[in-house]
Structure formats: structure tokens, C-alpha cells
Amino acid sequence: MEESLAAAAFYDLEGTLVSTNLVHTLGFYARNQQGLLRSIKKSAATVLSLPLFAVTDQYSRKVFNDLFFQRYKGETEDRLRYFSEELFEDVLKPAVYPGALELIDKSRRLGLRQVVVTGALDISVTPLMRYLGIEDYVANHLEFVNGEATGRLLPPMIAAATKASWMRSFAERECLSLSDSYAYSDSMSDLPMLSVVGHPAAVNPDMRLRQTALHHDWPILNLK
Amino acid sequence: MVSLIRCQPGRISSLHSQDKMALQLRRKTHESVLYIDTDSAPRIIPSGEDFILEDLPVGTRVIYPKPPIKGLPNREAAIRYALNHPHETEPLYAQLYPGMRVTIALDDISLPLPPMATPDIRQSVLEVLLDLMSANGVDDVHLIIANSLHRKMTEWEMKRMVGSRIFNEFYPDRYYNHDAEWDDGLVKLGETRHKEPLRVNRRAAESDLLIYVNINLVPMDGGHKSVAVGLCDYESLRAHHEPQTIRDSDSYMDPARSELNHKIERLGKLVDEHMNVFHIETAINNRMYKGEMDFLIKNEDDFSAFDRMKFEAMRLAMSKIPRAARRKILHSVPAQYEMIACHAGKTEPVHAKIVEKCFDQYAIPIKGQCDILITGIPDISPYNVYSVLNPLLVQVMALGYHFNFYRNKPLLKKGGVLILQHPCYDEFDHNFHPSYIEFFNRLLPETRDAVVLRDKYEREFATNPSYVEMYRRGNAYHGAHPFFMWYWGENGRQHVGKVIAAGAENAHVPAMLGWDRADNLTEAIAMARSYMGRSAEITMLHQPMIGIADME
Numbered sequence: 134m135e136e137s138l139a140a141a142a143f144y145d146l147e148g149t150l151v152s153t154n155l156v157h158t159l160g161f162y163a164r165n166q167q168g169l170l171r172s173i174k175k176s177a178a179t180v181l182s183l184p185l186f187a188v189t190d191q192y193s194r195k196v197f198n199d200l201f202f203q204r205y206k207g208e209t210e211d212r213l214r215y216f217s218e219e220l221f222e223d224v225l226k227p228a229v230y231p232g233a234l235e236l237i238d239k240s241r242r243l244g245l246r247q248v249v250v251t252g253a254l255d256i257s258v259t260p261l262m263r264y265l266g267i268e269d270y271v272a273n274h275l276e277f278v279n280g281e282a283t284g285r286l287l288p289p290m291i292a293a294a295t296k297a298s299w300m301r302s303f304a305e306r307e308c309l310s311l312s313d314s315y316a317y318s319d320s321m322s323d324l325p326m327l328s329v330v331g332h333p334a335a336v337n338p339d340m341r342l343r344q345t346a347l348h349h350d351w352p353i354l355n356l357k
Numbered sequence: 358m359v360s361l362i363r364c365q366p367g368r369i370s371s372l373h374s375q376d377k378m379a380l381q382l383r384r385k386t387h388e389s390v391l392y393i394d395t396d397s398a399p400r401i402i403p404s405g406e407d408f409i410l411e412d413l414p415v416g417t418r419v420i421y422p423k424p425p426i427k428g429l430p431n432r433e434a435a436i437r438y439a440l441n442h443p444h445e446t447e448p449l450y451a452q453l454y455p456g457m458r459v460t461i462a463l464d465d466i467s468l469p470l471p472p473m474a475t476p477d478i479r480q481s482v483l484e485v486l487l488d489l490m491s492a493n494g495v496d497d498v499h500l501i502i503a504n505s506l507h508r509k510m511t512e513w514e515m516k517r518m519v520g521s522r523i524f525n526e527f528y529p530d531r532y533y534n535h536d537a538e539w540d541d542g543l544v545k546l547g548e549t550r551h552k553e554p555l556r557v558n559r560r561a562a563e564s565d566l567l568i569y570v571n572i573n574l575v576p577m578d579g580g581h582k583s584v585a586v587g588l589c590d591y592e593s594l595r596a597h598h599e600p601q602t603i604r605d606s607d608s609y610m611d612p613a614r615s616e617l618n619h620k621i622e623r624l625g626k627l628v629d630e631h632m633n634v635f636h637i638e639t640a641i642n643n644r645m646y647k648g649e650m651d652f653l654i655k656n657e658d659d660f661s662a663f664d665r666m667k668f669e670a671m672r673l674a675m676s677k678i679p680r681a682a683r684r685k686i687l688h689s690v691p692a693q694y695e696m697i698a699c700h701a702g703k704t705e706p707v708h709a710k711i712v713e714k715c716f717d718q719y720a721i722p723i724k725g726q727c728d729i730l731i732t733g734i735p736d737i738s739p740y741n742v743y744s745v746l747n748p749l750l751v752q753v754m755a756l757g758y759h760f761n762f763y764r765n766k767p768l769l770k771k772g773g774v775l776i777l778q779h780p781c782y783d784e785f786d787h788n789f790h791p792s793y794i795e796f797f798n799r800l801l802p803e804t805r806d807a808v809v810l811r812d813k814y815e816r817e818f819a820t821n822p823s824y825v826e827m828y829r830r831g832n833a834y835h836g837a838h839p840f841f842m843w844y845w846g847e848n849g850r851q852h853v854g855k856v857i858a859a860g861a862e863n864a865h866v867p868a869m870l871g872w873d874r875a876d877n878l879t880e881a882i883a884m885a886r887s888y889m890g891r892s893a894e895i896t897m898l899h900q901p902m903i904g905i906a907d908m909e
Binding site for chain 2: 142232235236239240242243315317332334346347350352353354355356
């Protein structure tokens with residue numbers, strides 16, 4: 134008899150398991166610059182960029198990422214790492230949705246591999262992954278030259294369709310069945326990620342994803 | 358167009374006197390049973406949110422609900438009397454003492470149907486109970502809705518059920534839904550000698566006294582089912598909510614011949630060993646509608662001009678609005694049930710009294726099975742309150758509830774044809790019935806075999822984290838619930854030779870459920886006769902009705 138393959142639960146992170154998004158993280162780093170003046174300047178620039186981020190996010194996640202991660206240009210790697218624990222304690226941990234821990238726990242008890250696929254930065258999410266007990270995760274990596282961020286991401290950029298292709302490769306490598314796997318996301322940009330598994334679900338979805346989920350008869354969860 | 362005003366005296370008078378006598382005699386078997394004659398009016402048949410008029414073949418037997426038993430004149434007094442004169446236990450006031458821990462469990466929104474006009478009976482019982490608690494210094498009181506794997510009730514529904522005063526005092530900390538997926542909130546009581554496990558609500562199990570407040574709509578309700586099912590978890594439920602148990606229940610509306618009931622009684626004994634349960638059961642009459650809507654439960658031959666006018670006005674108004682609006686309107690009409698009995702005390706003697714009263718209200722003596730059974734499916738079921746009657750629920754109403762409304766033997770002969778009247782629209786409620794959608798679209802195309810479905814897929818759905826979360830945090834039925842709905846139709850499915858969906862607006866839903874379809878009832882009857890023969894005996898259940906065919 135053919136042995137059935139193991140499966141996984143793939144999660145988007147921001148907006149899905151935690152209420153924060155990339156901008157909250159950027160805002161945290163902007164507030165924690167060297168010197169008050171620099172902090173004010175960076176924070177103001179972040180606030181002023183919000184409309185632009187919103188528009189580009191609607192247009193293309195790739196364009197959004199190109200623009201967004203430019204804001205990290207000049208940040209030093211050791212500084213980002215130093216503040217990551219504080220970022221976790223002050224921003225990310227309180228933002229974990231009450232139902233997220235439970236969802237992960239239920240999935241884990243089913244023997245599913247727990248995998249986070251996020252467009253956030255690896256530096257900022259590492260403590261959160263430890264807290265959630267998730268060992269398998271993929272995130273974006275900033276490019277550093279001489280210890281300073283260039284404002285570009287190292288390929289492959291994890292967003293939209295690349296999340297799905299990464300999941301396919303991961304499943305192949307780990308001998309996981311995507312048909313028996315689950316995926317959870319809050320955003321329409323993650324439609325490819327949701328589409329490659331047998332059990333997709335929209336979590337706290339935006340309007341467009343809600344409509345899509347209704348159209349495809351996917352479960353709609355509210356973890357808030 | 359069919360009209361209610363139909364009278365052909367010329368044809369009647371031309372019949373031989375012997376024939377007339379035969380027809381007259383046939384009409385008088387029981388007040389709830391009549392036979393369609395050449396001069397009979399067309400019958401009103403519910404079809405989802407619509408009501409249609411159909412001429413039935415001469416000789417068709419139509420079964421109406423029994424006239425409602427008169428309600429008790431003073432509901433509160435009857436409740437107080439029951440609490441003070443319980444069966445096989447001390448009066449409730451004698452069991453109360455300051456500092457004790459009391460849990461009051463309540464039936465959920467699936468009872469009664471449709472939801473009754475306020476004040477709900479549960480509110481009346483609670484008002485008496487809580488006064489008694491207060492007078493005896495009992496402060497630690499929780500109210501738990503025994504929803505089992507049903508959807509959790511919404512805040513609005515919970516408020517409507519118990520009234521503002523109680524709601525404001527107890528909600529949300531001390532008035533909440535049972536959660537069958539909250540491990541810390543459950544405790545295992547043990548197993549029966551048949552290895553049936555039972556895990557129930559921890560708060561209820563660890564209370565000094567559990568009071569269960571029940572509304573008994575059909576004989577399947579109440580008794581040990583209240584605690585052992587209403588407050589249990591999935592693993593406990595799957596021991597008896599399974600195909601073979603349903604097949605062995607002949608029928609599950611007849612407690613004495615219901616394997617389901619036997620299993621639940623075993624679990625009930627386990628409950629009684631571990632918990633102190635004071636059971637309050639109430640029986641209600643079958644006055645589903647009164648006033649503007651009462652014509653729906655009347656014999657069409659006895660319609661007054663005003664009744665006809667009301668029906669035509671309703672039909673005209675409903676035809677002008679979309680289905681969702683029609684549904685909304687129908688769901689906003691509360692039932693006018695009245696309490697006809699209240700008993701309290703130990704579960705078994707209390708339940709015996711209430712079931713007896715239920716049968717007084719519902720049992721209709723019927724002689725002879727039929728070859729073709731017709732039933733309209735109204736937009737009323739325990740599982741679609743304020744929601745859509747999706748295809749699986751149409752199935753459970755037809756092959757489950759309507760088929761099982763019998764005692765001794767089925768109303769329909771083995772291998773007979775069941776005709777149901779419903780549009781069978783492919784519509785689901787995404788919030789209430791998410792797992793039903795996957796069950797219908799993914800599993801039914803593969804198999805309709807209940808045993809295979811249970812063995813292969815039930816646990817997958819039950820443990821699907823998305824469905825678990827939607828049950829726990831939202832208002833979704835448990836992931837395993839569509840399976841139970843399928844099993845619920847199992848003895849009907851095993852018994853009937855053919856099911857025809859009359860008035861089905863599409864082909865794929867009946868096909869997916871394994872049914873034939875017909876454009877209308879006339880065509881369905883012709884199809885059924887071609888299958889069963891021209892002399893086939895036809896019986897129609899006049900819906901909406903709650904009645905048990907007491908077969909001789």
C-alpha cells in the first residue's frame with residue numbers, strides 16, 4: 134500500500150497571525166534611530182510615505198517591496214539585530230491574534246509541519262518564530278554591504294507568486310503533499326499561496342480576498 | 358392558474374351513492390387524515406421559501422397536524438409547581454444552599470422551530486429558577502447553552518432567548534455557549550460498558566447541581582440526550598451519531614425502537630453516576646402559526662374567503678421580492694407555541710411524562726402504508742435558523758426528519774417513492790455551514806456511502822483547524838456536522854426505492870444527492886406512478902407539520 138505523504142500548514146504572518154504589518158516594523162526602527170532628531174526625521178518620512186505604500190501595495194506587491202525596503206537603506210545590521218528582541222516584546226508579541234496560537238496548536242496536533250511564509254524581514258521575525266515554536270519559516274533578507282543595508286532585498290523576494298513557488302520547492306524537498314496541506318492568509322496578494330494547497334483559508338481577509346474566498350467556497354476565519 | 362375555489366357539485370352528484378359512501382367513510386378515519394376527492398380544493402405545499410398550490414390525484418391521503426392542545430393558562434405557576442413537586446427527588450428549593458455551585462444548561466436555538474414568540478419558555482423557567490437561587494443564597498450560577506456541535510448562538514439570539522434582564526446580568530462571563538473543542542473546558546466521565554466514551558462540559562460536571570432546562574418539540578428531544586449530547590464533545594458524539602446506529606433506529610422519533618436512544622440512555626446512566634442533574638422538561642403544543650399565518654396549517658377545504666384572500670395576498674407579495682428577502686420575512690415570523698406540560702426531577706421519569714404528552718399532541722393513528730409519500734420542504738429545520746436551507750439540509754429534512762416521523766413502521770412502504778417539493782438551490786451559508794460546502798462539492802461526487810464517508814473523511818473534517826476555529830470563534834457548525842446530517846438520512850435512504858425532487862430548479866443538486874428531478878409535482882407523481890404502478894397509494898404530509906404517524 135502506498136504510504137501517504139506528510140503535510141504542512143503554511144501561514145502568512147502579518148495580518149494573518151499578528152495584527153501588525155511591515156509598516157509597524159519600519160515605524161519601530163524609525164523611532165529607534167541614533168539621536169532624537171534622526172528618529173523624528175525617519176518617523177516623519179515613514180508617515181508621509183504611507184499613502185504611497187498603500188497605493189503601490191494595491192498595484193503590485195513587487196513594486197511595493199522595491200519602494201518599501203528602500204527605507205532601510207543605511208541601517209546597520211547589528212543595530213537591526215539588536216533591536217529585534219525589543220521589537221518582538223513591544224510590537225509583535227502583543228499583536229499576536231488570540232486565535233493564532235490555538236490555530237497553530239490544532240494544526241501541530243494533526244502532525245502538520247508548521248511553516249511561516251512571510252514578506253517581512255528575517256531579522257525582525259526570528260524572535261516571534263521562536264515564541265510561536267515555528268522552526269520552518271522563510272522571510273525576506275536585506276542586502277548588506279559592509280554591514281549597512283543597501284535598501285534592496287536578496288533574491289528570491291518572498292511575495293505573492295514567489296511564496297507559492299517557494300512552497301512548492303519546500304514541499305518537494307521535504308516530501309510533503311500540497312494537496313493535503315493548509316494555507317492561511319489575510320491578503321489578496323497571497324492568492325497564489327492559497328491556490329497551491331488543498332485546504333486554503335482566508336484569515337481576517339480584506340474585502341477582495343473575502344470575495345474571492347466566498348467565490349471559491351474557502352473557509353473564512355476570524356482570529357481576532 | 359390553480360385557484361383555491363374548486364367545487365364541482367355536478368360531478369359529485371353523478372357518482373353512485375355507494376362510491377359517495379366509500380369516500381365519506383374514507384374521510385372519517387381521523388380528524389387529521391383526509392382523502393382527496395373530485396371536489397377537493399388544491400393543497401398548499403411549501404417549497405423552500407415559497408408556497409405553491411397543487412391539485413393532488415383523487416384518493417390521495419393527506420395528513421394534517423393534530424389540533425393544538427390548549428396551552429397551560431399560567432406558565433409560571435406550572436413551572437413553580439413542577440419545581441416544588443419533582444419526580445423521584447427532593448423539591449429544588451430543598452437542594453439549594455448558600456455557596457453551592459450551580460450550572461443551568463439550556464437547549465439551543467434548534468428548539469423549538471421556528472423560534473418561538475417571546476418570552477421564550479426558557480426565559481420563563483430561568484426567571485423562576487434565578488429567583489429561587491437568589492432566595493436561597495446561591496450566587497455561583499452559570500448559564501450554558503447546550504449547543505453540542507451545533508453552531509454557537511449569536512449575542513442577539515442569546516439575548517432574545519432569555520430576555521434583557523437575565524442577559525445583562527449574566528452575559529458574557531456567566532452566560533455562554535458550550536465549547537466542544539475547548540480541552541480545558543471538558544472533563545471525561547468515563548465509558549459505558551459498550552466502550553462509548555463520554556466527555557462533557559467541565560463546569561457542568563464539576564457543579565454541585567446541574568439544572569437542565571429543556572423544550573421538547575419532538576419525542577427525540579430531551580431525556581438523557583440533553584446532557585449526554587448537548588454538553589459533550591466530538592469523540593463522545595461520534596460513538597452514536599454514526600450510520601449503523603441510525604439504520605438500527607426504527608425510527609429515531611420512537612424512543613422505544615430507537616438504537617440511538619438506547620445508546621444515549623447508556624450514556625445518561627454514566628451522567629447520573631457522576632453528576633447531580635435536576636431535569637426540567639417542557640412540552641409544547643403544535644401551534645406553529647396563528648393570526649395572519651394560521652391558514653398554513655388548516656385544511657384547504659375549510660378555508661374561508663378571508664383565508665383564501667390572505668394566502669393569495671401572501672403569494673402575490675412574496676412573488677415580487679427576491680428569495681433572500683422572502684427568507685428574511687419567513688424567519689421573522691415567530692412560532693406561537695404554548696407550553697402544555699412541565700415536569701421536573703430525575704431525568705428518566707420526567708422524560709417519560711413529557712414524551713407521553715408529546716405523543717398526545719403529535720401521534721396520528723394511520724392505517725396502511727403508502728407507495729408514494731409526498732412532502733413539501735418548508736424553510737424550517739433545526740439547522741438553518743436565520744440561514745439557508747442548503748442541499749444537505751433539504752436531504753436531512755426529507756430522508757431524516759419527515760421520513761422518520763412514524764411509530765411502529767414507516768409510513769412509506771419499503772422500496773416506495775419519496776417525493777419532496779423544494780427548489781434544491783445550490784446555496785450555502787459560509788458563516789454557519791462552511792464544512793457543508795466542502796462535503797457537498799468534494800465528497801459527494803466521490804461517494805454517497807455513509808460508512809465510507811465516515812471511515813475516510815469524518816475525522817479529517819472534524820479536526821480541520823479552519824473548521825475548528827470557525828466553530829470556536831465564529832458561528833459555524835462543527836466540521837463533522839455535515840456527516841451527521843448525512844447519517845441522519847440513512848434509514849430513509851436505505852428504505853426508499855427512489856427520491857424525486859419536484860420543483861428542483863437545477864439538475865446537479867438532485868443528481869449529487871442521488872435523486873431524480875421533476876419540474877413540478879404533477880410530473881413527479883407521474884414519474885412515481887410509472888415506477889410504482891398506476892394503483893399506487895399516495896400520501897402527503899401537509900407541511901409545515903409536526904406529527905408522528907402512529908402506524909397500526
